[in-house]
Amino acid sequence: MKLIVIKIGGNIIDDDAALQSFLKQFAALDGHKILVHGGGKIATAIGSKLGIEANFINGRRITDKPTLDLVTMIYGGLIGKNIVAALQANGCNAISLTGADGGVITAVKRPVKEVDYGYVGDLQENSVHVDTITKLLDAGMTPVFAPLSYDGQGGLLNTNADTIAQELAKAFATIMPTSLIYCFEKNGVLGNPADDTSVIKKISGADFQVLKDQGIISGGMIPKIENALTAVNKGVQQVIIGHAADLAALIKGETGTWIQ
């Protein structure tokens, strides 16, 4: 058996036509698969109506208790359950999970140093409980993860979706061949951000260093590629970053950026 772990970014979540098209393609994939979804802008929009303002320090979001409740509602409830309903309608027996469900992803609340990030979870070496997730896969179900982990003491923790996808892939790579696919609204890692056709086909660790030094890779793409390279180094067979619009081509490696 092999496994595909696919992460879809917030911009796809925010675009219902793109999301439904993606979910249809995801449902059609054969074999064991796991979906990890990001948050999208809806949490910020609903939070604003509820008087829960987004709070950033040094560009990083702070998860206070009202924000944790907000993301639990939106990520764990509204987005997760609607994705599952849409996948079910496409013949995929999906089940939405946070890290607390089945105790499948435990994490440590980020220690307070210069900044108190609040209810944010950092995943550890043993955070992903492969046995329980495997039981769901073996029962014919497709886990759909919201970006929330569990502190082991009754609390949920807001957790980066890329990190959850990466840790799931790394943990499963120890027991079966595993691919990790990051889907977003771009065609891959671009050599020129203004040119959607300038996809860099392959990036190795050495390439990454050069591209970073040249300033071609910058900003939020840096941690994404660092995560991807870590996954490769930990035995994930295939790591690809690309557009959510044609999933089959992306998985075959016909489009997107291969990290290797």
Next chain:
Amino acid sequence: MKLIVIKIGGNIIDDDAALQSFLKQFAALDGHKILVHGGGKIATAIGSKLGIEANFINGRRITDKPTLDLVTMIYGGLIGKNIVAALQANGCNAISLTGADGGVITAVKRPVKEVDYGYVGDLQENSVHVDTITKLLDAGMTPVFAPLSYDGQGGLLNTNADTIAQELAKAFATIMPTSLIYCFEKNGVLGNPADDTSVIKKISGADFQVLKDQGIISGGMIPKIENALTAVNKGVQQVIIGHAADLAALIKGETGTWIQ
């Protein structure tokens, strides 16, 4: 193997100390168990802040699309996931579900007659998919149901929690001895609503008719007892209505009202 299906009402959800005490007792129960939770007042409070006003016709709530999204957030997300996190902290391997997760409870959108109730699900004879739920139980998990079912076509449906509990119990009663416990903030069915000690110990179908004719049982208690009697007639071994505060005594039949 035997199964206990327990439903907790909205007033317990709204009282955090009562809820945490109940969850600790629930976690300690041996054997297969399923929890079904109601909604509570928080959906109305948050809906009001979001400009989603509760809309009633003839005393029945109408679930329009914004209300469906609201209850998906609150029941499926905030309440369900926090109950699961609390149960996990008490050593119970809980997993929160709507009817869409694993496709476990399918329903029919209520037909429009005099009133259009909107996105409300009516359960049918074959609504509960026992096989999938059994796989979760056999994997050592405790399903926690939000009062939401699935229309089979990509949509969630708002569904009465008492009904979900009853249908789960009836479906499982065909394959294993099953108990159904309705927990709420009263000691049982009361002979005198003003006297909390006036618990009616046992109610049969014949008793119910008399108590209803005498006006002793009225209002929302009528459909609750009708549901309970139906469950008994369909083979559920034990149906009890009582207080959430002492679950062990309630299950043993030392407190509460037995429907038989």
